[in-house]
Structure formats: C-alpha cells, structure tokens
Amino acid sequence: MAKLAGFNKVEVLVVGAGPAGLAAAITIKKRQPEIGVCVIDKAEHAGNHNLSGAVIEPGPLHALLDMALGQWQESERAQDVLGHVVEKDKVLMFLGKKLAFSMMPSIQMARLFRLGFGKMVHKGDYSVSISKLTAWLSDIAKEVGVEVLHGFAAADIIMNGDGSDAIATGVKLVDQGRGHDGKAQANFMEGEVINAEVIILAEGCDGLVTERFVEEAKLTRETAQLYSVGVKEMIAVSDEQYEKFGSNRCVHAMGYPLWTPLRGPGMFGGGIMYTHKKNHITVGMIVGADWKYHDFNPQDALARFKEHSYVKRYIEGGEVVEAGAKMIPEGGYRAVPRDPATNYIGKNNVIIVGDAAGFVDMLRIKGLHNAISSGMTAGMAVAAHFSFPEEIAMRYTRMLEESRVHRDMRAARNFRQTVAKFGNSLGFPLSVAANWLPKFNIEPDYETMTKASYRFKREKAFDKDAFTAAARVEHREEQPGHIKIIDPEICYNICPDNYDCPCIVFCPAGVYERIHDEARPANPSNCLHCKTCQNKCPYDNIRWGVPEGGGGPRYKDM
Amino acid sequence: MSHYIVLVKQVPDVTQITDNAFDPETGNLMRGKLPSVINELDAQALAFAEHMRQLDGTAGGKVIALTMGPPMAEDVLRYSLARGADEAVLLTDRSLGGADTWATANPLAYAVRKIVREMLGGADDYYVVSGMQSVDGDTAQVPAQLAEEMGLPCVAYATGVAKGSERAEFTRIISGGSQKVSPRALPAVVTVAKYEETLFAGFAATRWARQKEIIRWSADDVRPTAVGVKGSKTRVIRVFPPAKTQRKCKHVASVGEFVQLLRESLKKASAVEGANGDVATDYVLPRKRGSVMDRSFEGTSKEIASFEDLVGQLKALNIESAGAVDDEAKEKIIAASRNGAKLNQAMLDDMLKGLEAVEPSYRGDVWVVAEHDNGQVHASTFELLGKARHLADSLEVKVGVVLAGQSVAGMAGSLIAGGADNVYVIEHPLLAEFDPSAMRKSIAEVIGRHWPQIVLFAATPQGRVIAPMISYRLGCGLTADCTSLDIRDSSRKGEIAVLMQTRPALGGNVMATICTKDSKCQMATARPGVFKRLPADESRKGEIIKEEVELTEDDLSLDVIETERGTGDVNFEAEIIISGGKGLASKSNYEDILNQLTSTVAEHLDCSVERGASRAAVEQGFVERVHQVGQTGTAVGPKVYLAMAISGAIQHMIGVSNSEAIFAINNDPNAPIFKQCDYYLVGNIEEIVPELTKQLGAN
Structure with missing residues (x-):
C-alpha cells in the first residue's frame, strides 16, 4: 500500500x-542519535521470552545504565528490578537426598591460587528476573x-553477493x-x-536467523557448540520460609541428583536457588545437554532437587507461580562462530552478540554481563563506523578483542570441554590446568545418547x-x-527400538507425543522455544522453525 | 465503494486473571492489575470490515477505527491502524466516564455522525462494524442501541459475509440456526459474533501506525445528549465475587450409579438462580409488613443492618414514626451510631426519609416478551414467565406477555398455562420473518401503551438485539444477561420495590447487582436455562388482548435471503456437553462414541446436547475446531459436562469451570481431571461406552 x-x-x-540486543541499540542511540535503530522480537511483550537464573555481574549493567540514564540508582524501577544483592553465596555438594556440604572453602582456596573455578563466586552480584530486567531495558x-x-x-x-563481498x-x-x-x-x-x-x-542461544547466517556467510566454529538445558520454577513461599531463606541468598548445588561419585549418574550441572522477589524462591536445574540417559528429563532432576532436605524446607507447600525452560550455550571461546578468512564474529555489515555468539563464561557460570558488554561494544562499533557498513564486523571484532569479554572467554576456553571429556570427577580437578591441555574435539550433544537409564x-x-x-x-x-x-521413518522404525523416542521425555513442554506408534511434535502450541529438541534428538532429526510472531511463553518474572 | 467505521473497545485481559488479581479482603477483582487489550470480538470486527472492503473490490473505501475511553485507549486505535485501518478517532473526556451502555451508545452515535460529516463527506454508503459484545461488559447492547439512536438497520451476530448483487450479504446466527440477510439500505450496523481470521500487524504498518496522528474529540466536539454517570439509565448497587463451586471428586464404581448421578444432575434446577446469596427471602410490600418501618428487604445485608440499627434506636427513644424525629433525637442517634457505621446528618436524613417511603416506586404489570418459531413458544419464554409470575405475585400485579408475529394468537393459550394473566397479541404480515426494526417498533409501541413496570427478554440472539433497541427507543435502562432478579427496596434513595438485577461481568469473574434509574420501566434480559418454568396449568384463566400496530414496507430493515435451521452450528448453550479427548485415539472412534452418546442422550434424556473436544483431539483432526472446549476454545457452563478420555490439563479445565456438574471417564487412575470433577469412572472407554449407552437409553 x-x-x-x-x-x-x-x-x-x-x-x-x-x-x-537492547544494550547495542541503546548504545548506538546514545552515541549517534541520528542513526535509526529498530529492534524486533518474536515475543508478544518485552521480556516474555527472556529466562535466566539469574545472577548478573553488576559491572557492565552499571555501565549501560550510567550511559543511558545517568542517575538511576534511586529510581523505583531500579529498586524493583535490582533490589536483591547476593550476600550469602552458597556453593554446595549434595550427597543423596539429605546431605549437603559446602564447597565454598575449596572455591575460596582456588580463588586464592587464582585457579579457574575460583571465579565461581557471586557475592555482590544482583539476583534478578531477566524478564523484568529486559522489560526495563526495553x-x-x-x-x-x-x-x-x-x-x-x-x-x-537475505544475503547479496558471494564470498568476502x-x-x-x-x-x-x-x-x-x-x-x-x-x-x-x-x-x-x-x-x-x-x-x-x-x-x-x-x-540468544541457537538463534534461528543467526544459524542461517552462519551457514550462508560460511562462518565456522573451531569446536561444536555445547549446550546445557535449564528448567526453572518460581515458587511462592510462606513468610517464615522466605525469612529463613533471606532476601539475598544464592545457592548453587552440585552432585545429587545429577551426579554421584560411584554409581552415577554422571551429568554436568546442578541446581540453583535464588530469590528476586519477596516471598518467592526460584529453583532451577541446569544440566549439560551431553547427558546419555535416554529417559532423562531435567524436570525430573528438578523435582528430585526440590525434594532434597536442604531445598525442601524452604519451598515445601509453596505454589509454583511461574515456570520455564531454556538452553545455555556453553561451548565458550572456541564455539563462537567466526569468518574463517578474517576471524571476524560476523561478516561485513552483520555481527553477532550475546548468547547468539555464545559469550557465556563457564568459569563464572554467567553470561549476562558478557551479553551486555558485547552488545555495548557492537553499539560503539556501529555508532563510530556507521558510514562504512561493510567494516562493522571488523570494527566490532577488534574492539571486542580488546575487551574483558575476550580475555575472560579465552581464560575459560577449555573448562567446559575438559569436564565434558573427562567427566565430573576427573574433569573438575583437571580443569585447573585446562588451558594447558590440548583442544578437545567434543561431539555435539545429540551424539551422546545411549540406552542407559537415569537412576533417579x-x-x-x-x-x-x-x-x-x-x-x-x-x-x-x-x-x-x-x-x-526430517525423516519420519526414523521416528517410526529406528528410534523406538534404540532410545524409545527420548524427545517425548526430554521436551520440557510435552510437545512430543507418541501417536499411532510414532513420536511426533503433536502439541506445537505448547512449545517454550527452548530448542532442546533440535540439539538433543539422537538422530539429529528435528529442526525448529519459528512460529508466527507473538507466540511462545509469556514470562514475567523468570 | 463503501466505508467502514469500526467500533473498538479496550478491555482488561480476562484471560490473564490469576488469584492475585483478586482483592484478598473483599474477594473482588482488581481491574488495574490486568493488562489492557483490544476486545477480541472487536479485533474480529476489524478483520471482518477489512474482508468486506476486499470483497467490495473498488478502490477508495476507508476503514476508520473509533473508540470511546480514557486516553490510554489510544492503544487499541494503534492496534487497528497497524492492521489496515486508515484513520483513528478517540472520543475521550472525563465527563464521559462511568457511562452505562445507554450513555456509551449515545456519544458514539454522535461521533459516527461527525465522522460521516467531516471525514466521509456526508456519504451514506457506510457500515458501522463492531464486535457483538465486549468481554468486560458482556452486554451486546451498545451496537444495537447505536443503531436505534441513528435509525439504522442492525445485522446482529454476523459470522460471514459475501458479495451480494446490490449490498453485501451477511450470514448471521439466529436461534437454532443461521440466516442470510442483506440490509435494505445503507448505512447499516453489523455486529460480529465470530470471525476467526483476525489480522496480523504488519511491520511497515506498525511503524506507520506509530507516527500516524490520532483524531481526538471531547464530549463538546460531538455534543451527545447523554453523558457519563448522569446520562446513564442504570446504576450499580454492588459488586461481589461469584460463589465458588467445590467439586466433589467422587469415584463411582459402577456405570449404573454413574448414569443415575448424571440424570439427577440434569434434573437439578440451575444453581445459578439466586446467585445473589446476600438476600434470598421472598419480597413483601411495606404495607404488608408487620411494621412500616420494617426494612428487612433492602438490596444488601449491610443496608438491612443499618436500618435495623436505626429502627432499634428509634424504639429506644420511644419514637414511633420517622416523621416524629426532632433535632435533639437526631443528635442522640448520630452520637449513638457505631464507629463502623458512623452516621452524619445527611445520611440520617436520607434514612429517615426512606423510612417514610412505603409506596412502590414503579407501577404496572410485569411483562415478558415472547420468542417463538414454527408455531412454538421457546422454552426461554416459559422460564421468564416463571420468574415474572414470582415477581408479579410479590408486587401484587399481573403478568403480561407480548406475542408478536404473523399469525401467533394460537400460541397464547400455552402462555396462559405457563403463568401469564394477559397476552398481548400483535399480528401483522410484515412480522413473518424476524426483522429487528419492524419487531422493535411494534413491541415498543405496545409497551408504550400500557407501561408495565418490568419487561423481561430472553438473552438469545433475538432478544439481545431487540431488547437494547426497544429500551433505547422508550428511554429505559436495560441490564443484560441477568442470573438473578429480585424485588428489593433501596430505601435510602427513596426507592421501594425496585428490580435488583444481578449479572456476571468480566467473563464471570465478578457479579454485579444493578438498578434501573431515570426510566419509566425496568428492563432486563436473562440467559436461557437460568430460571425455572412453572408446570403448565391448562386450567389457568387469562385474557388475550389484540393489539393493532401499523407497519409498512419501510419499517423492514433486512431482506431475508435464506434461513437454515439446525446447521452444523455448535450450541454450547446445551444442557449437556459431551467431550472427547485425544485418548479416543482416532477420528472414527471419536465419531462412533460421540454419536452413540449424543443421540442416546437427546432421545432419552429430553435435553439439548452438544459435542465438544479437547484441544489435543481437535489437533488430531477428530473434529472441527468450533467444537473445542477450553481456555483457547470456548468456555462452557452446561448443567452436565461429560469428559471422555480427557486428561484434564489446566487449560481445558478453566474452560469448563462454570459447568454445574463435571463427569469424567478415563482409563488412567491418575488422570488430573479426577481431581477437578464431581464424579468419575476409571476404565477403558471402549468397554464402558456400550454399557453407558444402554443405561442412558433405559427409561
């Protein structure tokens, strides 16, 4: 018309x-207001598709807010979104359903010796709802x-031209x-x-257009991207429970039900307990997507975690008021897609930021600060060089390489792979020397499936x-x-005998169902857009396409 | 080339209602906690208008979105602009706030006139298109009242449109079927009942819409004759939470017992009646009470208590009538009033004045407007008659029925047997087909000759069109879809023996009790199935009164092209809904089982029955989507909901929560539905159904 x-x-x-994306957009607009910036998102409203634990390192967020708002600390919105600062930072090892040991002494020790996992501390970080933070940034x-x-x-x-042009x-x-x-x-x-x-x-993680671009522009990754799957529930608890837990506690728990030393299971990951809203405690379970149990579902582990005596006392009798699932890109430095000819994270006038690129720092088990940093860096590159669009990828990559994002990502480059390669028991100790170890070629997550069963x-x-x-x-x-x-024959004839169609089990939304002996995405309208299926189907037989805009979860406090 | 003025409304998103949207103290819904969205049926109306524009094919037809509301209602206009609308008009003014449907339709009509004058060059080839009703008010009155104000034909409950030889041809829902009609002249009002293919926002269109200037008019710009609270013909007495039903969750061991319970549930009178649990006793006129100062028939229990206190104090002071209270006594009474109900001078004066009022505020009979087809009076009319009889007896007046049609006098006898004292028969050849214009003119004329104090209509597709038109024509307030009607006093306002009309609003999440004001007559519609009919008494005597009305061809507004009865339309108003889930495994199985059960029920249980399905069953293609029950399908509230092989996902159960009794059969003993139903059987559907059919068929 x-x-x-x-x-x-x-x-x-x-x-x-x-x-x-919002950090990038805000940065451009603050630096060069005359440049027109448009951000699109598939969610119906701001924050609806944003889910994370989340603890966030304050540095980059402060830098962004300072730049955008100047004075913001006292604002009502800031109080609401950033009102919970971690003070009680607990890292625990769960042994069985009842026992919990603090790992803090060993982390402090590692910190003292400047060993990698000594960075796994969260004191002073914000405990936030990323849906709410995103809505604010929007x-x-x-x-x-x-x-x-x-x-x-x-x-x-839509790409025009070939090769480097x-x-x-x-x-x-x-x-x-x-x-x-x-x-x-x-x-x-x-x-x-x-x-x-x-x-x-x-x-964000495993972006649809991003991966189309990686393919079209022939970007490559040094090692395959590795993922974790996170499931999370926000639970309304009683006054007493909340008081006992406190408004500033942050719990990370390894071990049961993902890992036990002798009889297994042996999975990477752990449970979390945060709070970012009064009288609400968030529980979550994050599991390395290289699990090998065909009947495993992170939600089962979450349910076990909630029954552990340490967790149970704070949430028992509470009501789940919100829930969601997402994947986390954990491959780190070597899994960032780059143009093999130039090493740029992007090509000419296209660049990749945040989780879409894979800037999660596995030593800190955090990525939000890097998402914001990389976004701001992208914004600065675009603001400074907008007249030369074909230089943007180069400018962005160079600026990023001089930033902390790059240093931290490099320092963590082998941690996750070492654990994936050697398992938790050996991998964690070895990770101390991870960066002296050679590069491991880790298989993609979908190749790790076996007939083994999850013990719990x-x-x-x-x-x-x-x-x-x-x-x-x-x-x-x-x-x-x-x-x-891709090939329904596999779902009908091959997978049932070998793995019993694990998609039916692992999909957190129950999208897949067996109908007339065939596993099918029968309930697509339940889809939470986590994309676990396209990375965990043992036959790599599933492709996630984007549904009509506005569809998907409607997270408000995740 | 036609133009389209689309009425859109901003409403709270009732699908987002969670427990914390309710005030923990009062139990009332806090509207501010809900996000605002466009009324879904108005979004459908916008798509309908766009579809009409495309069918028309000629260039230059404009779509103009119009809303009345607070400044934030601008959002629904931007919504419309991003989806094809060319212009947007926001009618916003503090003085317009608090309006009922009367004082909404009136300013909107004046705004439409101004749009036509100023933006369409005075053209008369335009349609006013609107959703049939809004999800918050649920009244379906505004479009019909706007048609009445402007004197336009009204095509209500449209579900489709096709290009006609001269003007568009609309498919509309009528009781028990559908009909193709075309307005005899333009402009015309069209209300959309279902048009699922709502429009998507375009990216470019959204950006265009964001910078497009919205035309803002105040009340002074359009100069309506009815404005805001003052111009309204009804007022809300109180708002309260609906009674929560508790499900029984009873495991039933045998099919025989299951069927027995099902039959009993079907026979039970609707529990909805009397939902106004605050006051329940039958009304007695003041002069018939032991004391004229007896005020135990106020609209709320709080008010009853206040008057009781006052009368108690008068007694203590040995004062026998309200008129005898002097200033000294007043001071004493005010001083003695309790903290919780502290009186001031003005309040006390109002109450004392109220105590002196003993004569009913309205005079005249209680009337029902009859609905009929094929020579049969509708069940809903008999139900209203049952209620009217009750009301009239306590008011000591007569029950009248208006019966209008081509040759209808033959039906008068059944109405007398059903409880009527007088049947006013209007017969005219031009009333052969239901034409809202001719019908409303005849009935309004007869009402105006006799002025009853109450007129009741059925909230059916017919009743919901003519009731707003008739009430507007006669200058009377109207309350839609009442679930409870009681005669009560509102002594403080000096009103005695008025009709308290209680109805659900906001998708059934709140109840409101409403009174008519500034009207000669109190009018209400009530949903079929809410009230109980009286047993027919052939020995009753009554009078049949012939009423003459003058009608000409010019009084007709619609050409009826085709009428279809009993088509595939889904009747979710049925008394029993039988739904099948994915557990039925295949389309043929679903059809077999549902056919067996529905035909047996229809034949042997003497009730209306409809088939439903869970979302999963619809997605498997067992049945068309119109049958989908649940949050994303249709929310239903039958007497009996029978769920076959439905697991009971929350989304489904929310949509059936208004059912009076929920029965479930599932082979999984842990099916979640068993925790949310009244009676359940555990077992294999294929094995249970033959026995179930047999038992249901046994008389």
Whole structure:
C-alpha cells in the first residue's frame, strides 16, 4: 500500500530484544542519535521470552545504565528490578537426598591460587528476573529513541553477493495466516522483508536467523557448540520460609541428583536457588545437554532437587507461580562462530552478540554481563563506523578483542570441554590446568545418547501441563506446525527400538507425543522455544522453525 | 465503494486473571492489575470490515477505527491502524466516564455522525462494524442501541459475509440456526459474533501506525445528549465475587450409579438462580409488613443492618414514626451510631426519609416478551414467565406477555398455562420473518401503551438485539444477561420495590447487582436455562388482548435471503456437553462414541446436547475446531459436562469451570481431571461406552 512505502526500511536492525540486543541499540542511540535503530522480537511483550537464573555481574549493567540514564540508582524501577544483592553465596555438594556440604572453602582456596573455578563466586552480584530486567531495558531503549517492535518473528536473512563481498540486505519475517495444512487463509500475510544497512544478530542461544547466517556467510566454529538445558520454577513461599531463606541468598548445588561419585549418574550441572522477589524462591536445574540417559528429563532432576532436605524446607507447600525452560550455550571461546578468512564474529555489515555468539563464561557460570558488554561494544562499533557498513564486523571484532569479554572467554576456553571429556570427577580437578591441555574435539550433544537409564527417574511423571501453564505459553493454534521432522521413518522404525523416542521425555513442554506408534511434535502450541529438541534428538532429526510472531511463553518474572 | 467505521473497545485481559488479581479482603477483582487489550470480538470486527472492503473490490473505501475511553485507549486505535485501518478517532473526556451502555451508545452515535460529516463527506454508503459484545461488559447492547439512536438497520451476530448483487450479504446466527440477510439500505450496523481470521500487524504498518496522528474529540466536539454517570439509565448497587463451586471428586464404581448421578444432575434446577446469596427471602410490600418501618428487604445485608440499627434506636427513644424525629433525637442517634457505621446528618436524613417511603416506586404489570418459531413458544419464554409470575405475585400485579408475529394468537393459550394473566397479541404480515426494526417498533409501541413496570427478554440472539433497541427507543435502562432478579427496596434513595438485577461481568469473574434509574420501566434480559418454568396449568384463566400496530414496507430493515435451521452450528448453550479427548485415539472412534452418546442422550434424556473436544483431539483432526472446549476454545457452563478420555490439563479445565456438574471417564487412575470433577469412572472407554449407552437409553 502506498501509505506504507518506505516503512520497511531501517538503518540498523537488531534481531532480538534481549539484554545484548537492547544494550547495542541503546548504545548506538546514545552515541549517534541520528542513526535509526529498530529492534524486533518474536515475543508478544518485552521480556516474555527472556529466562535466566539469574545472577548478573553488576559491572557492565552499571555501565549501560550510567550511559543511558545517568542517575538511576534511586529510581523505583531500579529498586524493583535490582533490589536483591547476593550476600550469602552458597556453593554446595549434595550427597543423596539429605546431605549437603559446602564447597565454598575449596572455591575460596582456588580463588586464592587464582585457579579457574575460583571465579565461581557471586557475592555482590544482583539476583534478578531477566524478564523484568529486559522489560526495563526495553523501556529505556524506547525512551532514548529506539524503535522496539514486538511480535515480529524473523525467519531468514537475505544475503547479496558471494564470498568476502557477501552483504546482507535485510531480514525476512515469518509468513503469518496459514492454516494447519499450510494453505493461506483470508488473513494471510506473507513475511515482510525488512531492509537494513547494518544487522545485529542478538537472538540468544541457537538463534534461528543467526544459524542461517552462519551457514550462508560460511562462518565456522573451531569446536561444536555445547549446550546445557535449564528448567526453572518460581515458587511462592510462606513468610517464615522466605525469612529463613533471606532476601539475598544464592545457592548453587552440585552432585545429587545429577551426579554421584560411584554409581552415577554422571551429568554436568546442578541446581540453583535464588530469590528476586519477596516471598518467592526460584529453583532451577541446569544440566549439560551431553547427558546419555535416554529417559532423562531435567524436570525430573528438578523435582528430585526440590525434594532434597536442604531445598525442601524452604519451598515445601509453596505454589509454583511461574515456570520455564531454556538452553545455555556453553561451548565458550572456541564455539563462537567466526569468518574463517578474517576471524571476524560476523561478516561485513552483520555481527553477532550475546548468547547468539555464545559469550557465556563457564568459569563464572554467567553470561549476562558478557551479553551486555558485547552488545555495548557492537553499539560503539556501529555508532563510530556507521558510514562504512561493510567494516562493522571488523570494527566490532577488534574492539571486542580488546575487551574483558575476550580475555575472560579465552581464560575459560577449555573448562567446559575438559569436564565434558573427562567427566565430573576427573574433569573438575583437571580443569585447573585446562588451558594447558590440548583442544578437545567434543561431539555435539545429540551424539551422546545411549540406552542407559537415569537412576533417579521418578515413578510419577512430571506434570508438564502444569509447567507449560505456568509459562503461560500460547500460539495461534491454526498455524502449521513449526517443528519439522526430517525423516519420519526414523521416528517410526529406528528410534523406538534404540532410545524409545527420548524427545517425548526430554521436551520440557510435552510437545512430543507418541501417536499411532510414532513420536511426533503433536502439541506445537505448547512449545517454550527452548530448542532442546533440535540439539538433543539422537538422530539429529528435528529442526525448529519459528512460529508466527507473538507466540511462545509469556514470562514475567523468570 | 463503501466505508467502514469500526467500533473498538479496550478491555482488561480476562484471560490473564490469576488469584492475585483478586482483592484478598473483599474477594473482588482488581481491574488495574490486568493488562489492557483490544476486545477480541472487536479485533474480529476489524478483520471482518477489512474482508468486506476486499470483497467490495473498488478502490477508495476507508476503514476508520473509533473508540470511546480514557486516553490510554489510544492503544487499541494503534492496534487497528497497524492492521489496515486508515484513520483513528478517540472520543475521550472525563465527563464521559462511568457511562452505562445507554450513555456509551449515545456519544458514539454522535461521533459516527461527525465522522460521516467531516471525514466521509456526508456519504451514506457506510457500515458501522463492531464486535457483538465486549468481554468486560458482556452486554451486546451498545451496537444495537447505536443503531436505534441513528435509525439504522442492525445485522446482529454476523459470522460471514459475501458479495451480494446490490449490498453485501451477511450470514448471521439466529436461534437454532443461521440466516442470510442483506440490509435494505445503507448505512447499516453489523455486529460480529465470530470471525476467526483476525489480522496480523504488519511491520511497515506498525511503524506507520506509530507516527500516524490520532483524531481526538471531547464530549463538546460531538455534543451527545447523554453523558457519563448522569446520562446513564442504570446504576450499580454492588459488586461481589461469584460463589465458588467445590467439586466433589467422587469415584463411582459402577456405570449404573454413574448414569443415575448424571440424570439427577440434569434434573437439578440451575444453581445459578439466586446467585445473589446476600438476600434470598421472598419480597413483601411495606404495607404488608408487620411494621412500616420494617426494612428487612433492602438490596444488601449491610443496608438491612443499618436500618435495623436505626429502627432499634428509634424504639429506644420511644419514637414511633420517622416523621416524629426532632433535632435533639437526631443528635442522640448520630452520637449513638457505631464507629463502623458512623452516621452524619445527611445520611440520617436520607434514612429517615426512606423510612417514610412505603409506596412502590414503579407501577404496572410485569411483562415478558415472547420468542417463538414454527408455531412454538421457546422454552426461554416459559422460564421468564416463571420468574415474572414470582415477581408479579410479590408486587401484587399481573403478568403480561407480548406475542408478536404473523399469525401467533394460537400460541397464547400455552402462555396462559405457563403463568401469564394477559397476552398481548400483535399480528401483522410484515412480522413473518424476524426483522429487528419492524419487531422493535411494534413491541415498543405496545409497551408504550400500557407501561408495565418490568419487561423481561430472553438473552438469545433475538432478544439481545431487540431488547437494547426497544429500551433505547422508550428511554429505559436495560441490564443484560441477568442470573438473578429480585424485588428489593433501596430505601435510602427513596426507592421501594425496585428490580435488583444481578449479572456476571468480566467473563464471570465478578457479579454485579444493578438498578434501573431515570426510566419509566425496568428492563432486563436473562440467559436461557437460568430460571425455572412453572408446570403448565391448562386450567389457568387469562385474557388475550389484540393489539393493532401499523407497519409498512419501510419499517423492514433486512431482506431475508435464506434461513437454515439446525446447521452444523455448535450450541454450547446445551444442557449437556459431551467431550472427547485425544485418548479416543482416532477420528472414527471419536465419531462412533460421540454419536452413540449424543443421540442416546437427546432421545432419552429430553435435553439439548452438544459435542465438544479437547484441544489435543481437535489437533488430531477428530473434529472441527468450533467444537473445542477450553481456555483457547470456548468456555462452557452446561448443567452436565461429560469428559471422555480427557486428561484434564489446566487449560481445558478453566474452560469448563462454570459447568454445574463435571463427569469424567478415563482409563488412567491418575488422570488430573479426577481431581477437578464431581464424579468419575476409571476404565477403558471402549468397554464402558456400550454399557453407558444402554443405561442412558433405559427409561
């Protein structure tokens, strides 16, 4: 339509309104207000698709807020979002259902000797809801003049030219208004093309457009990306329980039910207990996606964790008011996608920031501060060199290489891989010397599946319906399924005999179901967008496509 | 080339209601805690208008979105602009706040006139398109009242539109079927009941919408004749939380017992009636009470207590009538009033004045407007008659029924047997088909000749169109979809024996008791199934009164093209809904089982029945989506909900929570539904169904 001519063109397009993308957008606008910046996000409202533990290192966040707002410490919003500062920093080892030992002495010791995992401390960090923090950053972005548009799901990137000259011209949104059968309905709207001079990919873990771009622009990773899957519940507890737990405690617990020294299981990860809201305690379970048990589901481990005597006393009788799941990219420094010819994290006018690039520091088990830092760095690069869009990838990478993000990521480059290679018992001690060890080629997570069973499997199946209800997930139900099975034959004939269709078990939302002897994504409208399926199917037989914009979970306090 | 003025409304998102949206003290819903969204049916109306524009095909047709609300209602206009609307008008003014439907329809009509004058060059080829009702008010009155104010044809409950030879042809829902109609002239009002393909926001359109200027008008700009609270014809007496039902969760061992319980539940009178638990006793006129100062028939128990206190004090002071209270006594009474109910001079004066009021505020009979097709009076009319009889007896007046149609006098006898004293028969050839314009003109005229004090309509597709039109035409307030009707006093306001109309609002999350004001007559609609009909008494005597009305072709507003009865439309108002879940495994199995059960129930249990399905069953293609029950399908509240092989996901159970009794059958003894139903059987569906069918069929 004529009245709309020109409205599909923007100068800088940021894909993904999470902490990284918003940090980039805010930085550009603060430095060069005349540059038009537009951020799109598939969630219906700001923060709806953002989930994390989360403890966040304050440094980069303060830098961003200082730049954007100047005075912010006293504001009501700051009090609300950043009101919980970690004081009681507990790192525990759970042995069985009752025992808990503090690991703090060994971490302090490691810290003293400047060993890697000595960085695993959180005192002074903020304990936050990342959905709330993101919603705040989104409002800040709007205030400084960024266009933040929600409900728009990007499906692809449009590249022009080949090889080193390849330039992205824009991003294509997903088609909307098709029926179950794929046919266009009366309200069909073909995915619009948004044209942009510079594109910042900030989609978060395993980004759809990011991975399309990595493929199209022929970026490579030195080692495969490794993931963890995190599931989380926010529980409303009694006054007494909350008082006992305190408003500033932060608990990380290794061991049971993911790992026991002799009889197994042996999985990487652990449970968390934080609080970022009065009378609410957040419990979560983060598990390395290289688990080998075909019948394992992180939610089962979470349920076990909640029954552990240390955890139970604080949450027993409480009501789960919100829940959600996500993946965490843990491959670290060597799993960051780069242009093999130039080593840039991106190509020409396209750059990748935050979790989409994989800036999680596994020694600190935190990535939010790096997401914000990399976003701000991207923003500075774009603001300074906008007139030369094809130089953006180079400028961004160079600036990043001079930053703490780069130093920290390099320092942690072998930690996660060492644990993956040698297992917890040997891997943790070895990780002290990880950076003197050679580079390991770790297999992708989907290749680790075996017929083994998880020893602490619970008799009663986890109530995934209640879980997805607490995530307030919703999609337009008439749309075509957004999850594709590459070869249904595998699901029908091969997988059942070997692994008994683990997708049915591990999908935290119960998307997969066995119907007429075949595992299928039968309930796509339950999907939490965690993408565990496309990284954990033992036959690498699942591809996650993006559903219509506005669909997915509606996290408010995750 | 036609234009489209789309009425959109901003409403609280009732799908987001959680426990902490309720005030822990009063139990009332805190509206401010809910996010605001566009009313879903208005979003559908916008898509409907856009669809009409595309069907029309000629260039230049405009879509203009109009809303009345606080400044933040701008959001729904931006929503509309991002989805095809070309212009947006926000009617906003403090003085317009607190309006009922009357004082909403009136300013909106004036705004439409101004839009036509100033933005459409005075054209008359336009449609006013709107959602049938809003999710917060749920009344469906504003569009019909706007049509009445502007004198336009009203096509209510539209579900589809096609290009006609001259004007668009609409498919609309009528009782028990559907009908194709075309307005005889433009402009016309269209209300949309279901049009699922709502529009998506475009990226470019959203950016355009953000910078597009919105036209803002105040009350002075449009000059309405009814404004805000003052211009309203109803007032809210109190708002309270609905009674929570407790499910019994009883495991039933045998199919026989299961069927027995099911039959009993079906026979039970609707529990909804009398939901106003605050006051329940039958009304007695003041002059019939032991003392004229007896005020035990106030609208709220708090008010009853206040008057009791006052009368007690008068007694203690040996004062026999309210008129005899002197200043000294007043001072004593005020001094003695308790902290919780501290009186001041003005309050006391009002109450004393109220104590002197003994004559009913309204005069005249209690009327029911009859609905019928194919020579049969609807069950809903008999239910209203039962209620009207009750009300009229305590008011010591007569029950009248208006019966309008082509040749309808034959039905009068059944109405007398059903409880009527007088049947006012209007017969005219032009009333052969239900045409809202002709119908509302005839009925309003007859009401205006006799002025009853109460008129009741059924909240059916017909009743919900003509009731707003008739009430607006006669200048009377109207309350929609009442679940409880009681005669009570509002002595403090000097009102005696008025109709307290209690109805659910905000998707059933709150209840409100409403009174008519500034009207000659009190009007209300009530949902079918809420009230109980009286047993037919053929020996009852009554009078049949012929009423003449003058109608010409010009009084017709719609051409009826085609009428279909009993089509595939889903009747979720049925008394029993039988739903199948994914556990039924296949489409053929679903069909077999549901056919067996529904036909047996319809045949032997003498009640209306409809089939439903869980979302998962719909997604497996067992049945069309219109049958989907639940949060994302349709929320239902039948007398009996029978769930076959449905696990009971929260999303499903929320959508059936208004059912009076929930029955479940599932082979999984741990199925979550068993914790949320009244009676359940554990076992294999295939094995249970033959026995179940047999037992249901046994008389």
